[in-house]
Structures are given as structure tokens and as C-alpha cells.
Amino acid sequence: MSRKKYLLSSPHHKEKTLSSSFGLEYPELESLHPGKKYVPTGIKTLNYSVEEFSGRSAQNTYAQNIYNEIFYSRCMQKEDLVFFRKWFSEYVKGFTSPDPFIRKNLDLKAKHTKRVCENILLLAKAERLGENECLIAKTIALFHDLGRFEQFLTYKTFKDSESENHAALGVKILKKNGILSRLPGEERNIILKAVEFHNLMEIPEDTSNSPQLLFYSKLIRDADKLDILGLICKDYEAGGKSRNPALELYLPDTPECSGSVIEDIMNNRMAKIRDIRNQNDVKLLRLSWVFDINFPETFALIRKHRYLEIIMSSLPGTEEVFRVRRHLENYFEKNTLINGRVGN
Numbered sequence: 001m002s003r004k005k006y007l008l009s010s011p012h013h014k015e016k017t018l019s020s021s022f023g024l025e026y027p028e029l030e031s032l033h034p035g036k037k038y039v040p041t042g043i044k045t046l047n048y049s050v051e052e053f054s055g056r057s058a059q060n061t062y063a064q065n066i067y068n069e070i071f072y073s074r075c076m077q078k079e080d081l082v083f084f085r086k087w088f089s090e091y092v093k094g095f096t097s098p099d100p101f102i103r104k105n106l107d108l109k110a111k112h113t114k115r116v117c118e119n120i121l122l123l124a125k126a127e128r129l130g131e132n133e134c135l136i137a138k139t140i141a142l143f144h145d146l147g148r149f150e151q152f153l154t155y156k157t158f159k160d161s162e163s164e165n166h167a168a169l170g171v172k173i174l175k176k177n178g179i180l181s182r183l184p185g186e187e188r189n190i191i192l193k194a195v196e197f198h199n200l201m202e203i204p205e206d207t208s209n210s211p212q213l214l215f216y217s218k219l220i221r222d223a224d225k226l227d228i229l230g231l232i233c234k235d236y237e238a239g240g241k242s243r244n245p246a247l248e249l250y251l252p253d254t255p256e257c258s259g260s261v262i263e264d265i266m267n268n269r270m271a272k273i274r275d276i277r278n279q280n281d282v283k284l285l286r287l288s289w290v291f292d293i294n295f296p297e298t299f300a301l302i303r304k305h306r307y308l309e310i311i312m313s314s315l316p317g318t319e320e321v322f323r324v325r326r327h328l329e330n331y332f333e334k335n336t337l338i339n340g341r342v343g344n
């Protein structure tokens with residue numbers, strides 16, 4: 001029985017091969033998998049016996065086998081990330097304003113995205129992710145704050161409660177533009193969900209059914225927090241000279257700390273945005289993020305850059321701040337690298 005080999009190198013080539021060899025048109029192939037998009041893949045050799053099949057339905061089965069092999073074997077490639085980066089850069093360029101305050105904040109988010117992409121790669125490498133997994137992680141980082149640009153241009157604030165949820169807005173923009181449609185459904189879903197979950201107080205419980213989604217959701221949350229901690233520490237170290245009210249959520253610089261925020265920290269909980277009253281509370285909120293850190297490498301980087309000490313030293317030297325400091329230091333010690341894993 002002779003076997004035929006097909007070298008598939010481009011969507012055009014695939015369509016031509018399939019339709020000319022089996023008399024099937026591309027739309028017919030699509031109808032075999034309604035709702036699924038026929039996506040381009042890299043070079044692939046398929047080895048099937050043509051003689052096994054005769055008649056129309058057999059040809060359909062044959063084409064379906066090939067289609068399955070192409071569709072299900074494909075995963076995100078480097079070229080996809082190149083495409084996403086180019087799209088993102090063009091998208092961001094489309095946001096401009098004569099107001100220097102708006103321009104400054106849009107620029108801040110573009111730079112934040114770049115650094116989160118770098119952070120996520122550090123974490124991904126420390127977790128020994130493979131090439132494809134790194135590509136997915138970088139795509140999540142690239143798009144995690146996509147909604148920020150439209151949010152700031154429309155509402156002049158980064159405060160979701162006074163505008164709209166920037167993560168959900170980002171997902172809406174990604175879906176509207178169909179930008180991820182070149183990826184297989186599973187990868188597309190992970191990226192969209194990880195973007196959606198990145199700013200929630202907690203990752204939804206039902207995500208535990210999908211270990212991959214849970215992993216990437218944790219990864220982007222850590223990478224995002226690392227950058228915001230770095231950004232505010234740089235500002236505090238410079239004595240707050242470049243302090244941006246949008247980063248401080250437009251709150252007053254009064255000397256007290258809110259009791260509910262202190263209570264959350266003393267109970268190993270992240271503080272809640274709704275309890276934040278002044279700039280001290282914002283600092284405590286950022287410190288409380290340590291309770292939502294997931295990876296040993298994130299703990300190591302926070303320690304390396306002394307983020308906790310820097311934020312602490314910008315708070316007033318009161319007895320309650322001292323108690324918070326001691327509590328956070330103890331937590332940090334206990335949870336850093338227990339046999340190479342983060343403890344609970």
C-alpha cells in the first residue's frame with residue numbers, strides 16, 4: 001500500500017493540497033469542525049494512505065484526520081508573539097492626547113507592560129518553563145493591562161471603581177479585535193482568563209480544575225506586583241519628587257493608618273481597596289501583597305531589591321507600623337524558599 005506524504009508549509013499550501021488532492025474545498029473542511037478556525041501551522045509532514053479511502057465520505061474522513069492533526073498539533077509559535085507585539089505597539093500609538101498628564105500616564109502603562117514582560121520571563125525561567133509556555137506567559141504579560149489605555153483616556157483615572165474594570169475591558173478589546181484568533185482555543189482561553197483574573201482580589205476557586213490556567217494566573221499576578229513594587233520604591237527612594245497622583249489613587253498624605261488595613265495585614269490578608277483612605281494605606285496595601293505572592297523567585301526578587309524595607313521606611317515610625325513591620329518580616333522569613341517551594 002503506497003503512502004503519500006504532504007509537506008504543509010503555509011495556509012495557502014494546505015488549502016491547495018487538501019482541496020486538489022481530495023476535491024474538498026476549504027469551507028467544507030471548516031464544516032467538519034464548526035466554530036473552530038482553521039489556523040496556519042509550521043512545516044509538518046503527514047503520512048497517510050490515500051488508497052485506504054474511496055468515495056466521498058471516506059475522503060471526508062481522510063481530510064478530517066489531516067485537519068485534526070494540523071489543528072490539534074499546533075501551538076503558539078514565536079511568529080505569533082512577534083505579531084502580537086507589533087499589534088500592541090500600533091494599538092498603543094493610537095492613544096495620544098494634547099494633555100501632558102494623560103500622555104505621562106499612558107506612557108507609564110506602556111513602560112509598565114514592558115517591565116512586566118521582563119519580570120514574567122524571569123519567573124518563567126526560574127520555573128523552568130519550556131519555549132511554548134514562555135511564549136504564552138509573555139503574551140499574557142503583553143496584554144494584561146491592555147484596558148488601561150482606553151480607561152485612562154476615557155476616565156482620566158486608573159481607579160477601576162471610578163471607571164471600569166480594566167482587566168475586563170482588556171479582554172473585551174482582545175475579543176473585539178480577534179487578535180488571539182490565530183491561536184488554538186485552549187491557549188487563547190488561558191490568555192484571556194489570565195488577563196481577566198490578574199486584578200481580582202483572588203483567583204476564582206473553580207480555576208483549580210485547570211492547573212495550567214491557575215499557574216499562568218499566578219505568574220502574571222506575581223510579575224505585575226513585582227513591577228508596581230519596583231516603581232513605587234523608586235519613587236519613595238527619590239523622596240517622592242516624581243510622585244504621580246494617579247499612582248497614589250489621588251489620596252491625601254495624612255499621618256494615620258486605617259485600622260481595617262492594619263487588621264488585614266496582621267491576619268495575613270491582602271488589604272482591600274475600599275478601605276484605603278490615604279497614602280499610608282496605599283503603602284500598606286502594597287505591603288500586604290506579600291500574602292498573594294506565589295513563586296519562590298518572586299520572594300527572592302522582592303528580597304534582592306529590598307522592596308519591603310523601602311516601603312516600610314516611607315511610613316511613619318509609630319508603634320502600629322513597627323508591629324506591621326515585624327509581622328511582615330516574620331511572614332516573609334517563613335515563606336521564603338522552604339525546600340525550594342513557597343510554604344503556606
Ligand SMILES: [Fe+2]
Nearest residue numbers: 144145198199
Ligand atoms: Fe492591571
